[in-house]
Each structure stands twice: as structure tokens, then as C-alpha cells.
Amino acid sequence: MRKGWIWFLALALGLAWAQGQQPIKIGALFILSGNFAGYGKSGSQGAQLAVEEINARGGILGRPLQLIVVDDQGNPEVGVREARRLILQEKVNFLFGVDSSSVSLAVAPLTDEYKIPLVVTHAATPALTEQCRPYVFRTSNNARMDAWAAAALAATLPVKRWANIGPDYEFGRVSWQDFITRLKQLRPDVEVVSEQWPRFGSTDYASFITALMRARPEGVFSTLWAGDMVIFARQAKAFGFFNQVRYFVNPVGAALEVLAPLGKETPEGLLVSTRYWFLYPNTERNRSFVEAYRKRYNEYPSYNAQEAYAGIHMLALAIQKARSTQAEAVRRAFEADGGLVYEAPEGRKRMRPEDHQVFEGLVWGYTKHSPNYPFAILDRMRITPATDTVYPTQCKR
């Protein structure tokens, strides 16, 4: 064992000497404190796993990757301050991650100012990629893609009377707008019977639940997420809400950050999605990723973990292709040949060259309990192909 270490050290030193190269530094911003710390934790774990994989193969361009993770607290001002520290003090080559939409929008202008590319793996506001910035890339799907996929699915359901309950901020509002606009294009006969907007981070949904039930919708669209969805599901179940409403559709409801805390309390038959579901697809690629992640962290990979993992690999591919860490070269590598393609655990990710948004297939399913898992899993899975989520962009390259 001891000898192994010495050998390893000697090898590492030898490599470092032979290369004489500095590591490629990636500065990651995640929420590591407060209510959403769970998302940041899984994101940084996924990114770290990818970095370790790449370094075990000898790094990129002969240089190892180095990941520096900092806590942005989900606060745009802290995000900018920390991003500047990463760029100016830590001399990172890339910025990475970002959970909160407002932090991503605040940090984005720095990419132009310092010519440091930013790869976003979680923040989902469509506005980020619609700004058409040269050095901002998003390797995860955004809220509009989720809403369009939800609309494509909803159009196939025998539901005419729709209602909404979503968090009262940009994400909730824009998602509902995108969903209902798209649904009305696909199914002009649907009608909206109620819209409820609880404050983001609410702990009491009783009045919203009763208002929804009074409106007698057949289907309810919701973008409640994280702790909000957990609390809402518990309270709505007590009201018998899920018995009355036939279809409850939530594009972010299958996150492990929701299903794990709910455990066996999750109502069955909710039509939910997530950006990545660890049991889909049933491929060698995905199974080995899940296994490696479980071995390393002793938990199942959540969507944020897989998106960050895939984001690091996509960035590494782009650097490899560019044969440089320089912003302009990396941009061209992301855009070239109809957009960079990466086979992620969740399937193929392709970057649209115009707006630097990745498009991918999305997985939906109905919640169901299984004796093999302590939380609900997805049953009767339905896959929305990437083509159903491609919305037009105003960006040009």
C-alpha cells in the first residue's frame, strides 16, 4: 500500500516534470449553504468525479484539470464577487456551474470583460442563452425546454381544464407562460381555470390548495421545486388534492432532492420529469456512471450531479478540440461542425451553435413506489425527443 503511494507520487512527479505544465483551472460556483445547499453539493460532487476521471486518463492537452469550488449563496452580488476572485486571484481559465438564475445572469457580463468562458450546468432561465453572449454556454436543459416538453406531453392527455401553481418569481412565471402558450398552439381547445402563485419558499399552501380544488381543474401544471414541492405535496395529500386532480404535471418534480426527502410519502401517479433520472436510459454508459458515483459518494446521482459531470466532460472535449484554453478557440470548438456533441450518461447532448444551448431528450414518468428504493421512482416512462424541445432562437453566429 505504502509502496503504491510512493510509486504513484513518483509517477505524478515524473509526469509533471515531463510536461512542465500548469493545471487547467476551473472555478465552480455552487450554492453550498442555506436551503439549496443540497443542489450545490451534488453539483460539485458530479463535477469533481468528472475531473478525477479526466485526470486519471492524463488530463487534457497533457495538463491536469483543477476544480475550485466556491459558495455563491445563490446571491448575485456574492456570485460576482467570488467570480472576480476566481478570475483575478485564482487565475482560473473557466467559470463553471451556477445554480441560481440570477447569479448566472449577474456573472455573465464578466465573461465578456475578462474573456473567461462560463459553462452553466443548472441555472435554467431561458434569458441567459437568449443574450447571445460569445463565451456563455449552457450544457443543461433550460426551463423553456422543460415547459415545451411538458406541453407536448400534456397535449396527449385527455385534459381540457388546466390550472397552475408555481413559485412567484421569474422561473415559475416564465415556465407557466411557455407551457400554456405552447399547449394552446398544440391543443387550441384547452382552457385555464386557475393560477396560483405562492411565494418562493412558502411553508403554508393550504389556501392555494383549496383555491385550486374549488376551480376543479382536470390537470395541474406546477414548477414548485426543492423544499417547496416537498411541503406542497405533503399538504396537498392531506387535502385529498391528488385524488381529485387527475393529472399533476411537474417538469422538476422528479429531482432526487424532492423524492428522497418525501420518501414513501410521495403520492403515486404524478406525471413528473427531471433533467436526468438515474435509472434512464438503461445503457452501459449510464449504469457505469451511476455505479462510479455511488462508489465515490455513497448516494444516487441527482440530476444536478449528472449535469455537472457532463458539463465538465463537454468542456474538456471543447478544450481538446480547440487545443487551447483560450476563450475564442474554445468558443469555436463548441460551435464547430453543427455544435459540440457529447454522449452523456443521460444520452446525447448537442450544443446549438447559435445560442450555445444544449438540446437533449427528456424523460418523464409517473411516480410509483418500489420495494427496491426508499423513495418513489418513475414508472411508465415517456421520452420527449430533443426535437420536441427545440424552440427558435434570435441569436446568430
Next chain:
Amino acid sequence: MRLGLLFLGLLLLGPILSEYGLKLVSEALILGLYAMAFNLLFHQAGLLSFGQAAFFGVGAYAMALLVSRAGWPFLATLPVAVLASALVAFIIGFLSIRLTRIYFTMLTLAFAQLLYAVAHKWYAFTGGDNGITDLRPAGILGESLPFYYLTLLLFALGVGFLAALERSPFGYALRGLRDNRARAEAVGVDGFRHLLLAFVLSGALSGVAGFLQGALQRSVFPDYLFWTRSAEAIISTILGGSGVFLGPAVGAAAFLFLRVLVQANTEYWPFFLGLLLLVMVLFFPRGLAGVWENLAGWVARGVRRGAAGG
């Protein structure tokens, strides 16, 4: 005189500082000016305003809206930012100063939260929680060193003004009102007018801080109006000590540097902040400035005792 030396020192510091150092010291000066403006109300007038974020945010949003929507050059928005925050301070002050103590504090908090809600919800105008981004000033002020000097200039003007104000009859009148309002009014000081003027001046200076902070951060978000922003002024003042003129500015710098330092190494900043406040309030109620004075006192006494012993 001592203020002049301080400004001179900061002036000479500019070219030595790294790019990152410039950003940090600029931010410390901005937060310092903001805390000093708060302390005008807190220490001189004896008013605990929990709505200081309103003026900070209005200054920032006035700049951001004019730059991004109307295409104004950055510096040209300064007078508007000052006037807008002074006007908002006038309205809020006019309605709040009639109340005293906790009622005054709560009302200022309520007004600030009201403005926060407006900025947060009114997407068409303020961009809601997407904020307003790309506020890097065009031309030379987009660079760190010139922006640092602009910040220093406005900080020096603001602090110099506050120093002059403290020694003016107006300052004496404010302190008189703070110590014994009935008595001060009995000798002919118009309490309401004096306090309102102090409120407006404090609001205008907070607006200048917001104006600078938005440009430094390149973006403005509703957080600028949130109550935690008001708390930052209070924490800086507690940390630095409200009883000493430059205390809040020292506290602001310490607060910011500590925060950056802790943040760079752990994710437990709120824990450290709580601990720090506990220690300051329990053991050093006069803040860092008080600690400094105590130290100076001990040293002086030690020297005397040493002399006596010899």
C-alpha cells in the same frame, strides 16, 4: 486633518493595488460610505433606520435604468441617482419620522420591503429578479483604477461632508434632539424638520453608494433593496463602533474583508458572522474603534506604570 491623511493614503494606495485589490477596496469604500450615511441617522440623530436599503437600491436602480433603458452615460446619472434617493428618503422620512423608536424602525423596514417587492415583481420595468445587467461604465471608468478614484472621490466628498456636518450647529441640534427631544424643542429646535433633513441627507448619500455599487458589480438586482442590505449597514456600524466618527467605515471594510476571507475557505460565513456579532456585542460594545481606544489606553497606562516603576 486626520481625514485628509486618510484620503491621501488611499490615493497613493491606488497604483500599488492589484486589479483584484482595487475591486475589493472600491467595494469597501462604497460599503463604508453607506454605513457612514446610516450612522448619521443612528448616532447623530438617534434614529435606527432599518430601511436604508431603500435609498441604496433607488440610487442603484436610477443609474441602471437610465444607463440600460435610456442609454445615458454612467456619470450623467449621478445627479439623478442622488435626487431620486433623496426624494424617496423625503417621502419615507416624512411619513416615518412622526413615529419614534421601534415604530419608526418598523415603518422604515416596511417601506424598504415595499420597494423591494416592486423591483422584484415589476418585470417590464425593473426586470424583476432577472435584474439589470451589463452596467459596465463605457470608456475609462470601466477600468478598475479610474473607477477606484471615482469611488474615492465620492467617498471623500461624502465623508468630508459628514465630518463638517457633525461639527456644524445642525449636528449639535441633532445630538440635542437625540439626547432630549423635549428640551431641544423647548429651546427652539424644530425636531421634525431637523430629523427629516438628516434623513434626506442620509438617503442621498446611501443613493451615491448604490449608484457606485451597481457599476462596480456590473448589475443591479432586487437584493439591493432587500432588508439584509439594511442590516449590512447596521452590522458594519456595530462592528466598527457607532460612537467614533470613522467607525462605520472601518467596520464596513472589516466586514467585507472578513467575509471574502471566510467565503474563500469555507461555506460557513453566516456562522462566522453570528459568532463575530456575539463577540462584538458582548465584549466590545464600542466596536473595533472602541477596541483601538482601549488598546491605546492600556498602552498609555502601561507606559506610565513602567515609568513609575523605574
